[in-house]
Amino acid sequence: MREAWLDGSAESVAELTRAVADALDGGPAVLPLNAKDPSAKALRDAMAPEEPVEPGTAVIIATSGSTGAPKGVLLSASALRTSATATHARLGGPGHWLLATPAHYIGGLQVLVRALLAGTTPAVLSGDGFRPDDFAAAAASLSTVDGPRYTALVPTQLVRLLDSPAGLAAARTFDAIVIGAAATSAQLRDRAADAGVRIVPAYGMSETASGCVYDGVPLDGVRIALDGDDRIRIAGDVLAHGYRRQPELTAESFGGGWFRTSDRGRFTEDGRLQVLGRADDMINTGGVKVSAAAIERVLGAQPGVRDACVVGVPHPEWGEAVVALVVPESGACDGGDLCAAVKSELGAACAPKRVEFAAELPLRGPGKIDRMAVRDRLTTEIIP
Known part of the structure; x- marks a missing residue:
């Protein structure tokens, strides 16, 4: 196993790119790690790099996920290549x-991987954090190349670009911007379209070698099905072949050529997959189960709301109370109006018992909302 420690520099990315190119051609498996993350060493140790790697592995994506338990996703060269090739086919070559x-x-x-298969050298946004001016400078390095120009972002990054004149101008130069890691709200879709920025919302995870459903439509070779509880299942050559040193978890999640996700979904009338949220985001309040994701969609559609996270917190009467942390636009939002909007659309049980406001939502990983942090913050005051 070859460890690749990334420190935010273009040089460390170049070193990782060379290691991945070697792995795709049959070389040692690569374990990318964040050199600036204090918990990375523990994550690395959990991957046991001194022990033999599971056969057929090209890359191990190590993560602690939402539970905090270390998990290493095993990806083959075939899965990575299949995903990258199908992505290019969907985007325009x-x-x-x-x-x-x-x-x-x-x-x-x-x-x-996509750049390697395309035979191109990727531009790199190096350094710490994400600043629209830096993105614009990195994008400018692609201004003279021939052929399509692409990038991949998380929703939070897209919002920052849309808020910045320089960032917006740079975003408009891309033929497509893949948006993943977290749900793209209808409001953000509309805002990007109105600004002349072509985004392609993607759904996927490490276990599917990145996004495998683009704008609700599976990539070529990917199949989607729903279990009886609306749990999303995915099949195709993009799938990982298990978890590092966790055969029980592998057997639980992968079987018969399918991967069973932790997400719920439904198919719209035109056959597109709509992701409804994690199966464990249900809140049991007063004996009624309500979906946090559904409430978030209603809140996110209200004027003056940029983002929202809904969780359940302990309550002496209701068992769990629905509470929300909302990021407003530049103006102020009225919590009572937001609760009324949810009640009108989803019913009284879904209306938050409390709405708090913040300048931004706490994040973990690549743009995912840290729901544990939100829950901890909103649990500090038990609702009477």
């Missing part, structure tokens, strides 16, 4: 990529 998300996560690593 091989092109030039800008890496703007961390490459130790699958979304960033697949940018490198």
Whole structure:
């Protein structure tokens, strides 16, 4: 196993790219890690790099996920290549990529794989944090290339670009911007379209070698099904072949050529997959089960709301109370109006018992909302 420690520099990304190219050609498996993450060493140790790697593994994506338990997703060269090839076919052909998300996560690593298969050198947004001016400078390095230009972002990054004149101008130069890692709200879709920015919302995870459903439609070779509880299942050559040193978890999640996700979904009238949220986001309040994701969609559609996270917190009467942390636009939002909007659309049980406001939502990983942090914050005051 070859460890690749990323420190935010273009040099460390180049080293990882060379290691991935070697792994795709049959070389040692690569374990990308974040050198600036204090917990990375423990994550690395959990991957047991001194022990033999499971056969057929090209890359191990190590993550602690939402539970905090270390997990290493085993991806073959075939899965990575299949995903990258299908992505190019959906977007408009091989092109030039800008890496703007961390490459130790699958979304960033697949940018490198796509560039390798396209025979192009990716532009790299190096350094710490995400600043629209830096993105614009990195995008400018692709201004003279021939062929399509692509990048992959998370919703939070897209919002920052849309808020910045320089960032917006740069975003408009891309033939497609893949948006993944977290749900893209209808409001953000409309805002990007109105601004002349072509985004392609993607659904996927490390276990599917990155996004495998683009704008509700599976990539070529990918199949989607729903279990009886609306749990999403995915099949196809993009699938990982298990988890590092966790045969029980592998057997639980993978079987018969399918991967059973932790997400619920439904098919719209035109056959597109709509992801409804995680199966464990249900809140049991007063004996009624309500979906946090459904409430978030209603809140996110209200005027003046930029983002929202809904969780359940302990309550002496209701068991769990529905509470919301909302990020407003530049103006102020009225919590009472937001609760009324949810009640009107989804019913009284779904209306938050409390709404708090914040400048931004806490995040973990590549743009995913840290629901544990939100729950901890909103549990500090038990609702009477």
